[in-house]
Amino acid sequence: MDKEYAQFVRATGFEYTRDLDRVVLALIPKLPANQTVALAEGRFDQQKITGFALLTGKLEHQDGAEVYVLPAATNSGAASFAFLDANRMALTDGPRLAVLPPRASGGLAPDMRERISRVAGSALFAVGKVGPVPENFAPGGLRSEQLTHLMHSVRWFTLAVRPEGDRMRVVLEAECDTPENARQMAGTLDGLRLLGQASLSDPNTRKRLEPEALRLLDSLLRIVEVSRDELRVRLVLELTPEMLGSLPRMIAPKTPVTSPPLR
Incomplete structure (x- = not known):
């Protein structure tokens, strides 16, 4: 402690x-x-x-x-x-506490309240309204006009985590502005999943990754489910105890190994 x-x-x-x-x-x-x-x-x-x-x-x-x-x-x-x-x-986390006055309607805005109600039964959840996405948006250094356009179309996101037996069910959902953009988003994410699986099969990629990280990434790409419902695109993962156990070790910073001083 x-x-x-x-x-x-x-x-x-x-x-x-x-x-x-x-x-x-x-x-x-x-x-x-x-x-x-x-x-x-x-x-x-x-x-x-x-x-x-x-x-x-x-x-x-x-x-x-x-x-x-x-x-x-x-x-x-x-x-x-x-x-x-x-x-x-x-x-x-600052010297001035943002004490927000209650809305005249008596609580949260209706659009936020509706989205929270869909995930409020989860053990852990997050709901957010997505702001403007930078024009130079490039996750992991990957710059794509199509991906930038699709990210501009996302209006809301929700995250819900719920234990199911010894597993953890994680659902991440993006809400787009039109059904067509949602369809394209689902197709792009599924394509990235297949691309990731192909990349992990490459011998050069496998050499650069720790064995535990390689196993975890391979498992995540195999089990992730991509689906769509009108405006919403959904990613679903069911994490096993083995996956949950390996996550902290992957996130923890590596301690550099130093050689003892020469005498």
Whole structure:
């Protein structure tokens, strides 16, 4: 356990694996700088948490709300939080908490609410409205006018993750502006899947990849399903325990091997 987090647990009695029920993250790009806001629901001892925060931070009144602002730490910038009620709090990675006023309709916009309702039963989900795509869009250095056009056609995305037995079902969905663009998107993705399989069969590619990475990529390309439903293009993966176990090892940075000094 991290030393600072252990100190926080001792002082406040809050331990996230036990006391945190759910978290919603939102990226707000329209502020002077991008800001991430988290809404957390669980069991909080407000008196202990605010007391701990005031040891190094301060209390401010922002837009009529009591906001606790914490100074920048060694490995992170300033942060702030506010309690919304006894069991909910909002946190952000900046000194000013974006307290969004409720809409006149009483909650989220209807288009966002409709899309969230489709995935809200998942263990983990994300919903986002896609902004403008740069004209020089080139994922992995691959520049394609057709791919850029198709990315411009995407209006929404959703991600849903749900455990099924010992497997993890992952569904990523892109919503296009027209059925024709959705059809082209599905065809392009399926073509890229086949191209990836052919690339992994190339001896030069196999030499450049670690055996574990090669097995994982080969498995992912074989099991991924591409489908389309009117405006929506869907990618579905069912990750096995073996795949889930190898992902952290692939993501973790490699520790360089250094030779001992010569004597």
